[in-house]
């Protein structure tokens with residue numbers, strides 16, 4: 001339209017015609033001004049169109065994507081935080097994560113509180129479970145599993161393999177560990193008295209079972225022995241509201257391999273050649289045996305396979321046990337290489353340099369290979385996760401409570417009902433159910449290669465509201481505990497209440513989704529039939545548990561979880577990256593890698609790790625992709641192709 005103003009008919013030009021007088025002259029000026037303004041407008045529009053097309057518009061959204069209303073319980077820092085002195089020139093991270101942020105040296109360290117996007121909600125303001133808006137109890141968590149999350153069909157994700165599960169759990173155990181007062185295998189005796197008239201206080205949080213429970217009813221079980229988390233009060237630091245401490249370092253620093261405290265780190269080292277301690281079984285190397293795992297059953301002593309590693313949950317299931325073992329082997333592989341290339345380096349130098357490389361590799365795999373699959377391209381872009389690290393010491397760096405007790409658990413729905421062990425010719429020779437190998441990783445011995453092949457070759461489970469029915473209906477029968485039950489989905493809902501997660505509607509608004517006033521307003525992201533069911537469980541839309549709401553959200557923008565879950569996960573990964581002074585690509589720090597070293601590191605993928613630590617001979621380049629080994633063998637290069645080049649060291 002503006003162009004029209006520029007078109008001037010020369011024959012009717014009025015420029016030098018005195019007869020037309022002043023009015024026409026000023027009209028002409030006005031026209032010119034209009035033209036300039038329109039051109040400016042055009043340029044502005046064009047600028048925004050280009051920004052939109054090339055994605056800078058989404059980056060702009062980043063700071064407003066998530067507004068946090070609260071941070072860490074500051075009383076912790078005022079009353080209980082230890083004072084630390086730092087060596088600002090150190091090239092290496094401390095074991096417990098302190099001294100990363102030099103102004104706030106305990107940010108991100110082990111044994112510090114989780115971050116809070118929103119203040120916790122407890123009915124007494126201190127620690128009691130949140131209540132519904134009419135003062136009644138929240139719906140029974142097991143009841144929600146049975147009624148709201150019942151779907152026994154299996155849906156595979158034919159694009160990705162099962163490796164996504166152990167990797168997700170591996171980095172979880174790097175970033176967080178919230179301890180309960182006792183491990184699952186040895187519940188306190190008090191919990192056997194939850195049916196008594198005068199119940200012990202521990203019974204407050206247990207999940208009551210209905211007599212007609214489809215699984216536990218058959219075993220006459222009356223409760224699931226849920227226990228509350230250890231809080232700062234257990235460490236002589238009583239705080240209001242009650243505050244959970246992360247027992248691992250919050251950073252992705254491979255603390256699950258090395259430990260989050262000096263005592264554990266020392267116990268894990270060989271103190272020779274920079275290596276970690278291992279145990280040899282046959283010709284293979286495994287994590288050392290945990291000496292405290294020896295158990296007495298009657299007069300007999302049993303020594304089940306129970307590994308010792310940097311994270312205490314190493315034995316929880318076969319997948320995590322596998323990755324802990326692969327990374328022990330990877331550390332020793334790199335240490336061997338470095339020591340060979342640098343015979344004069346001391347044990348300490350080799351250990352620290354290897355640790356630095358291993359942490360960088362875990363970060364690279366997480367941000368380059370894993371997160372783009374989980375979150376999809378758009379969230380990666382919006383939260384700046386697809387670019388180089390933008391180190392900012394003002395970021396409070398910590399895992400969020402809403403992440404560890406909420407959003408990241410959405411991926412529990414990917415846990416498969418079975419793990420397959422596969423031979424070299426890709427036939428399954430054994431099947432293990434994660435629900436039956438809980439805390440018993442025995443079958444991993446002499447089966448590492450078979451298990452890796454099985455994980456690479458089996459399609460992953462699609463994320464969805466329901467966890468697989470086996471992991472939601474575990475029956476544990478062991479010599480140590482009377483028969484007892486464990487339902488991961490109910491536990492996750494109950495855990496949200498234990499740590500006082502605010503209700504779903506608050507978290508959703510924080511993530512920029514429209515405010516809701518009634519159940520029906522949820523229909524933008526939650527299917528109608530689920531909304532109807534929610535109405536029967538919750539008194540008000542503002543009572544819905546965060547995890548429940550997030551599980552029911554439709555997946556959008558190529559993410560594997562709904563918009564609220566994606567926002568919490570993406571912001572958490574942004575925070576622990578941009579707030580980490582030692583993140584692998586941060587420059588200008590004493591611990592920064594040289595550009596040649598960075599170049600070598602960036603070439604390392606999970607396939608390199610698998611090839612360096614197992615006898616598997618072919619692995620696809622996109623390690624998490626499901627590749628048909630018969631039709632697409634071309635896409636599975638031989639392991640000799642996956643070289644790790646440390647010549648820059």
Ligand code: HEM
Nearest residue numbers: 165168169172176177178317404408409411415434491495
């Ligand atoms: C076979 C696979 C897995 C099993 C059997 C498993 C089981 C468990 C169990 C029993 C808990 C403690 C529940 C509680 O008492 O609160 C837990 C916590 C958790 N899980 Fe998983 N999980 C698996 C995989 C994953 C994956 C793939 C992810 C994420 C990608 C994940 C994320 C988490 C998180 C964030 C926590 C809380 C961590 C903490 O604060 O200590 N898990 N899981």
Ligand SMILES: [Ca+2]
Nearest residue numbers: 174249251255
């Ligand atoms: Ca860590």
